[in-house]
Amino acid sequence: MKTNGGAALIKALELEGVDVIFGLPGGAILPVYDPIIDSPIRHILVRHEQGAGHMAEGYAHATGRPGVAMVTSGPAATNIITPLADAYMDSVPMVVITGQVGTAGIGTDAFQEVDTVGITRSVTKHHELVTNAADIPRIVREAFHIATTGRPGPVLIDIPKDLVDPTNPNSALDWYWPDSVDLAGYNPRLDGDPALIEDAARLINASQRPVLYAGGGILKARAAESLLALAELLDIPVVTTLMARGAVPDDHPLCLGMPGMHGNYTAVTAMQESDLLIALGSRFDDRVTGKIDAFASHAKIIHVDIDPAELGKVRRPDVGITGDCRLVIDELIKALKQLGAPENQPDRSSWKSTISGWQEKFPLSYVQSEPGDLLKPQFVLEQLRDNTPDDCIVASGVGQHQMWTAQYWKFQHPYTWINSGGLGTMGFAVPAAIGAKVGRPDRMVWAVDGDGCFQMTAQELVTAAAERIPVKIAILNNAYLGMVRQWQEMFYEERYSEVYLSPDLPDYKMWAEAMGCVGMRVESPEDVLPAIQRANEVDDRPVVIDFRTDASEKVFPMVPAGKSNSEIVVGPEGLR
Amino acid sequence: MSPATRHHILSVLVENKPGVLARVSGLFARRGFNIFSLAVAPTDDATRSRITIVVDVESAPLEQITKQLDKLINVLQIDELAPSDAVERELMIVTVTVTPESKPAVLLLTDEYSGAVLDEAGDRITVSLGGTPEALDAFTSQMGTAVVAYQRTGRIALPRITS
Ligand SMILES: Cc1ncc(C[n+]2csc(CCOP(=O)(O)OP(=O)(O)O)c2C)c(N)n1
Ligand SMILES: [Mg+2]
Numbered sequence: 001m002k003t004n005g006g007a008a009l010i011k012a013l014e015l016e017g018v019d020v021i022f023g024l025p026g027g028a029i030l031p032v033y034d035p036i037i038d039s040p041i042r043h044i045l046v047r048h049e050q051g052a053g054h055m056a057e058g059y060a061h062a063t064g065r066p067g068v069a070m071v072t073s074g075p076a077a078t079n080i081i082t083p084l085a086d087a088y089m090d091s092v093p094m095v096v097i098t099g100q101v102g103t104a105g106i107g108t109d110a111f112q113e114v115d116t117v118g119i120t121r122s123v124t125k126h127h128e129l130v131t132n133a134a135d136i137p138r139i140v141r142e143a144f145h146i147a148t149t150g151r152p153g154p155v156l157i158d159i160p161k162d163l164v165d166p167t168n169p170n171s172a173l174d175w176y177w178p179d180s181v182d183l184a185g186y187n188p189r190l191d192g193d194p195a196l197i198e199d200a201a202r203l204i205n206a207s208q209r210p211v212l213y214a215g216g217g218i219l220k221a222r223a224a225e226s227l228l229a230l231a232e233l234l235d236i237p238v239v240t241t242l243m244a245r246g247a248v249p250d251d252h253p254l255c256l257g258m259p260g261m262h263g264n265y266t267a268v269t270a271m272q273e274s275d276l277l278i279a280l281g282s283r284f285d286d287r288v289t290g291k292i293d294a295f296a297s298h299a300k301i302i303h304v305d306i307d308p309a310e311l312g313k314v315r316r317p318d319v320g321i322t323g324d325c326r327l328v329i330d331e332l333i334k335a336l337k338q339l340g341a342p343e344n345q346p347d348r349s350s351w352k353s354t355i356s357g358w359q360e361k362f363p364l365s366y367v368q369s370e371p372g373d374l375l376k377p378q379f380v381l382e383q384l385r386d387n388t389p390d391d392c393i394v395a396s397g398v399g400q401h402q403m404w405t406a407q408y409w410k411f412q413h414p415y416t417w418i419n420s421g422g423l424g425t426m427g428f429a430v431p432a433a434i435g436a437k438v439g440r441p442d443r444m445v446w447a448v449d450g451d452g453c454f455q456m457t458a459q460e461l462v463t464a465a466a467e468r469i470p471v472k473i474a475i476l477n478n479a480y481l482g483m484v485r486q487w488q489e490m491f492y493e494e495r496y497s498e499v500y501l502s503p504d505l506p507d508y509k510m511w512a513e514a515m516g517c518v519g520m521r522v523e524s525p526e527d528v529l530p531a532i533q534r535a536n537e538v539d540d541r542p543v544v545i546d547f548r549t550d551a552s553e554k555v556f557p558m559v560p561a562g563k564s565n566s567e568i569v570v571g572p573e574g575l576r
Numbered sequence: 577m578s579p580a581t582r583h584h585i586l587s588v589l590v591e592n593k594p595g596v597l598a599r600v601s602g603l604f605a606r607r608g609f610n611i612f613s614l615a616v617a618p619t620d621d622a623t624r625s626r627i628t629i630v631v632d633v634e635s636a637p638l639e640q641i642t643k644q645l646d647k648l649i650n651v652l653q654i655d656e657l658a659p660s661d662a663v664e665r666e667l668m669i670v671t672v673t674v675t676p677e678s679k680p681a682v683l684l685l686t687d688e689y690s691g692a693v694l695d696e697a698g699d700r701i702t703v704s705l706g707g708t709p710e711a712l713d714a715f716t717s718q719m720g721t722a723v724v725a726y727q728r729t730g731r732i733a734l735p736r737i738t739s
Contacts, residue, residue, distance in 0.1 A: 117595060118598070121598065121599060121602045122602060122603075122606040126649045129594070129595065131594070146649060183649060184591075184652050185590075185591065185648070185649050185650055185651050185652045186649045307647070308643050308646070309640065309643035309644050309646075309647060312637075312639060312640070313640060
């Protein structure tokens, strides 16, 4: 069948099972926007290309399926670099299609030309500049394969205009669809080496103070059930990193919650004092380890990751296993049972009681506000948590509000927490929540956002209103770039530099209404619940609530940057 | 170049496609690994190229470099060649000043290194020689201040044949 590059691209996306594209057209990608009209694929017209990228990410986080964004060349391609970098850091499967100037124009500084593959090289898992229309079906097939297998990540396809323009002979091709993908240089290893798995089992059997250190890779590998089975078999505690919140239910007795710079005392200290860390799909990020030389210095390390480059990148494992977390955990469970688990496990009751002692002594805490004072952000989060369904999806921006959400939410299910961990992208919440809601229309989706973050991508609420995507946004409006303010307060002697934003400029309620959303403002504790209840009832448009929160509130516990995790500060009193 | 300890040779077989060299060199830059020299050309199979990279292993552990390289989709195979397990060659062209008195010695030395004269005019002559990197080092140091300019290719290497 004779076809052209543009039609072939859309057909290929359909065959990949794509049901939605987030995008915005322009000159170079124009020819592809014509066949979209006749395609069953839903296109969501964003207001800024960064929004398209984060929506694709939110969609991928919530569904496990790759998110797809399509934008034009030049400034549109540069606008989507932040989401690419974000997806690369957090291993989010995503395919981004960018238009490019015509083949003959490449390299001439043509209108809206940028070297897209050059600029995105270090923030994509892979990228292709298409040079021949006949390659399009194959390249699309490969892109989805690469984005979704192994360690997932973003793949970029850059397509010159002449190859998709049916009026240009360069776009002609005979349609085909490859049966399989043949990439000689790409063979991610999935099953772990059985000998190493047995070594790991023996290390576990010899450990007195083990901790399971679960990272985002657990979620990527759909390994949450396997992880819980492993934890329960051995009766050993699990910490869930910022990227793995929800991988084990927070109300499970073995779940210690979040470790790291703003992790809870018990999670941080259990890792620090352990004699064996079983790292599963986690990468010893500096925000988790604190000062690396002082991190869990008595612990042996078992490290399982699908990306062999993670093994030994930061901390040399005693047993490093390359493989898919779910498959490796399942095999590990078998190996442990073969060696006699659970009966053969050492008596770890003193470790367990040490841990529960920490939990009792150092719970998360805050002091409720006095009547007439501004809201405590933690209180707002507790109210939101307790008045939304268990399987509600929560997205967040980056800053204090993100850390409080990660701390105070009780995640009961995997894939209910969506945030920007590795890159720390302010402005992530609104578009990510929209993407999540598009992927999971059956779920309630809230974004917890900062006032600073909100101002970076709020325009996507116009997209959501126009497309009737009923996301709900809770702005924890402390009138500050709060996280930066916290650092200036603690480490720069309260010399506040360029962090004040103002509580009512902009007027968030009016802004929300102008964007076609329901807008509310809440200033006192008794109004928090009614506002949440009202928001929960709105199902035909987005809702924005401006919660006026106390700017002086800081995120604790905190391990100051560059310090050892043993120097964790649990509260404003600075007491350990 | 000083041998062995600080430097390591990676022989990287890649798909011969546009952008692949940029990916490889970009990865070194992005991860903070230093390239000492790099030589690249298609292999006997024209769909593939071999990149011989001499890396400064003080900039990063070799293991991390090879693992990151291996993640590139277009990288097919990486051989880490310890100098003792590899045969290595490098090509150099060098221009030296000569006087009527020194010229015979320069020609003799060139001959000893199996080199060839490529060009000569006035008081200058340009010779080419191939050999181990150490031999090329020795040649230039023997030429001393007579050297006007030289260009080396960077080394290429293959594993030693084991029976
Ligand atoms: C795009 C971007 N710019 C700057 C930063 C640095 N940064 C981290 S948190 C933060 C403050 C965020 O303010 P806000 O959204 O109001 O959240 P809060 O900390 O007040 O909860 C800033 C500026 C960042 N992470 N991302
Ligand atoms: Mg703020």
